[in-house]
Amino acid sequence: MKFFATLIRKYTETRDEFLTNPDTARQWQQRMGRSVLAMLPPCNFLTLHYAYFIVTGLVASIIFYLTSTPWRSVAYIDSLFMCVSAMTGAGLNTVDLSTLNNFQQAILFMMLIMGHAVLISLTVLLVRKQAFEAKFKGVSDERKQAASRGQSVIELQGDRDAVPGSTGIDLELEQGCKPRSKAAVVVQEASGSSTPREDRWVDDDQITVGDATRHHHHRVFPMAGIGARPDLNNHPRDAVPNVLLEDKDSVSGFKGILRGTQKFTKGLVSRNSQFHDLTPAERDELGGVEYKAISFLSVVVFLYWALFLLCGIVGMGGFLEANHPDVTRSNGLSPFWTGAFFAVSAFVNSGMSLLDANMTALQLNAYPLLTMGLLILAGNTLYPCFLRFIIWIMRVMLPDRPRWQSWRVTLDFILEHPRRVYTNLFPARHTWYLLGTIIILNGIDWAGFELLSIGNKDIESLPTEYRVLDGLFQALAVRAGGFYVVTIANLRQGLLVLYVLMMYVSAYPVTLTMRNTNVYEERSLGIYAHDESSDSPANTSRSNVLMDLIRHHLGRPGPHETSRGYFVHQQLRSQLSHDLWWIALAVLFIAIRESDHYENQPVAFSTFNIIFEVVSAYGCVGVSLGFPGKNYSFCGAWHLISKLILVAVTLRGRHRGLPVAIDKAVMLPSESLAWAEEEDAALRRDRSRAWAQERGPVGCV
Incomplete structure (x- = not known):
């Protein structure tokens, strides 16, 4: 009783204080507001991506x-599941698509398109393009205002090369002048650096919702990215040091910023196209080249997306209309509409089909198998390879004349520094690695289908040429496409296990390539890899590598831990552990809820079948073992809570392969990005010198 009496007294005193002193109430509200905002996720690309999928899925599910028709013939949980499954590309269905009315099928058709990764990446390009234009306009306006008022230029202090590797910077402003964030701004290394100030850019595009507090690692949803250490200031915004401002009016106006006619080779370029040691004018020129590259890519990506989609719709729709109208009309569907749905579903790698038999109805037709196989590759797995090949062809075909010089500069910049401008465009070497990895993985699937189907009567009854073609199509579809050309439940157990593994790693080739080529990903892991060279740590002896491992366990990281191999290893290990937790928990909860079904039908509701369905949903593949006597996916026979869990799994799986908030290709242009590049370069130099001093002469350990 004494406790409650004290609690009531405290409440009464606080209430009276609020009523008599408005400032106290306001301060309390501000503290509470900051505490709440500190727990919310930051307002970055990944957060907005989640919000877009969740809000759009909810609105579409209600409609x-x-x-x-008839009213309430489809339960709301099934409506939600179908819309989210279509938008995420999971492709699983809890109801027969052929029984839906035309309007509901059209909703799914639009959700397939709205969730496509290529379309979303195009939106990012357009947003960044507008941000560059706004930034250039701000620079131009400030220069004009400064010229009209006759303001003096703030002179640079110190020599850039006086203290190599130093990150100390002095900010000297004229009296009465406020710091400006939209000037020509670069990191300069100055001698006699003082304690860093706490100034921050007031209009930094990357400021998060909860930036009022500095304890970002206390957020419930930090959105720092897989593998990122929560104890680091991962974002380039958090690395804003003191600044030196220089306002040279060498080229004024928006056109002047874009007036670069020769190849950009200024400054120094480190790993993953990190430009550093640039002057303010060179930073402006670099921004202009990046802007032109983004503008060009926005057109190319749109044409790529629209033409592939249009050609696929016309090709598949026309084929079914002319050759197999009876196949679709048996389900009460229009042949052209069914073919168009097939094409879109293949291009976005969903696997949804209006036909109850999916692609098994067309397993003896070469044209739809080859066409949809190409769409599956072009829309996801080989999209970076196709896009880079198209841009390379454009560069080769450009005539060597002065009037085309600007286009050559733009295309050269895209090909040499692709990850500064686009999420799914990689350097030549990484593109070849990606192509080789996908060929190997699909080859394993193809060989597994042919070898592990020996003795399977359903497969051996097919003509030899179509058995080979069906095996190729199934290999392409099982990693991302989601279609099935043979009944999956009738395949051998070993092949099904292989499919589970391939669905699990479906996003890894592109994801690891994306993170390995990210300009700022090293910052998120707290490591700063060396550029590869003949005498780099990656090429030293095994004994040195062993010593680095010992140093790691003793808390003293060696230089090999910052090599590219170590970086990829860290990313792969983090991705694997992160994915396993989601899948394991989802399988556990679903298995608990479906216990009653397992008791009645132990074969249909086996644990392996649940694992297969969860991995397919998490990998956003869409291949399902189905349910006996039904045309929908296995999850269509689950309880409500199990379907909700799978919805969450598909949402998380759709976002596992995305660039995180610290990816240059999804960040709006701001001065803090330049600071991050310069700071990373300085840290890399400092660590290189420290390691060299620690290791002593060459050959010593």
Whole structure:
């Protein structure tokens, strides 16, 4: 009783204080507001991506549910599942698509398109393009205002090369002048650096929702990216040191910023196209080249997306209309509409089909198998390879004349520094690695289908040429496409296990390539890899590598821990552990809820079948073992809570391969990005000198 009496007294005193002193109430509200905001996720690309998928899925599911005929023939949980499954590309369905009305099918058609990774990446390009234009306009306006008022230029202090590797910077402003964030701004290394100030850019594009507090690692959803250490200031915004401002009016106006006619080779370029040691004018020129590259890519990506989609719709729709109209009309569907849905579903790698038999109805037709196989590759797995090949062809075909010089500069910049401008465009070497990895993985699937189907009567009954072609198509579809050309449940157990593994690693080739080529990913791991060279740590003896491992366990990281191999290893290990937790927990909860079904039908509701369905959903593949006597996926026979868990799994799986908030290709242009590049270069130099001093003469350990 004494406790409650004290609690009531405290409440009464606080209430009276609020009523008599408005400032106290305001301060309390501000503290509470900051505490709440500190727990919210930061407002970055990944957060907005989640919000887009969740909000759009909820709105579409309500419309889907309200337009069902007859009324309430489709439960709301099924409406939600179908919309989210279509938008995420998971492709699983809890109801027969052929029983839906035309409007509901059209909703799924639009959700397939709205969730496509290529379309979303195009949106990012357009947003960044507008941000560059706004930045250039701000620079131009400030220069004009400074010229009209006759303001004096703030002179640079110190010599850049006086203290190599130093990150100390002095900010000297004229009296009465406020720091400006939209000037020509670069990191300069100055001697006699003082204690860093706490100034921050007031209009930094990357400021997060909860930036009022500095304890970002206390957020419930930090959105720092897989493998990122929560104890680091991962974001380049958090690395804003003191600044030196220089306002040279060498070229004024928006056109002047873009007036670069020769190849950009200024400054120094480190790993993953990190430009550093640039002057303010060179930073402006670099921004202009990046802007032109983004503008050009926005057109190329749109044409790529639209033409592949249009050609696929016309090709598949026309084929079914002309050759197999009876196949679709048996399900009460229009042949052209069915073919168009096939094409879109293949291009976005969903696997949804209006036909109850999926692609098994077309397993003896070469044209749809080859066409949809190409769409599957072009829309996801080989999209970076196709896009880089197209840009390379454009560069080769450009005539060597002065009037085309600007285009050559733009294309050269895209090919040499692709990850500064686009998420799914990689350097030549990494593109070849990606192509080789995908060929190997698909080859394993193809060989597994052919070898592990020996003795399977359903497969051996096919003509030899179509058995080979069906095996190739199934290999392409099982890693991302989601279609099935043979009944999956009738395949051998070993082949099904192989499919589980391939669905699990489906996003890894592109994801690891994306992170290995990210300009700022090293910052998120707290490591700063050396550029590869003949005498780099990656090429030293095994004994040195062993010593580095010993140093690692003793808390003294060696130079090999900052090599590219170590970086990829860290990313792969973090991705594997992160994915396993999600899949393991989802399988556990679903298995618990489906215990009653397992008791009645132990074969249909086996644990392996649940694992297969969860991995397919997490990998956003869409291949399912199905349910006996039904045309929908296995999850269609689950309880409500199990379907909700799988919805969460598909959402998380759709976002596992995305660039995180610290990816240059999804960040808006701001001065803090330049600071991050310069700081990383300085840290890399400092660590290189420290390691060299620690290791002593060459050959010593």
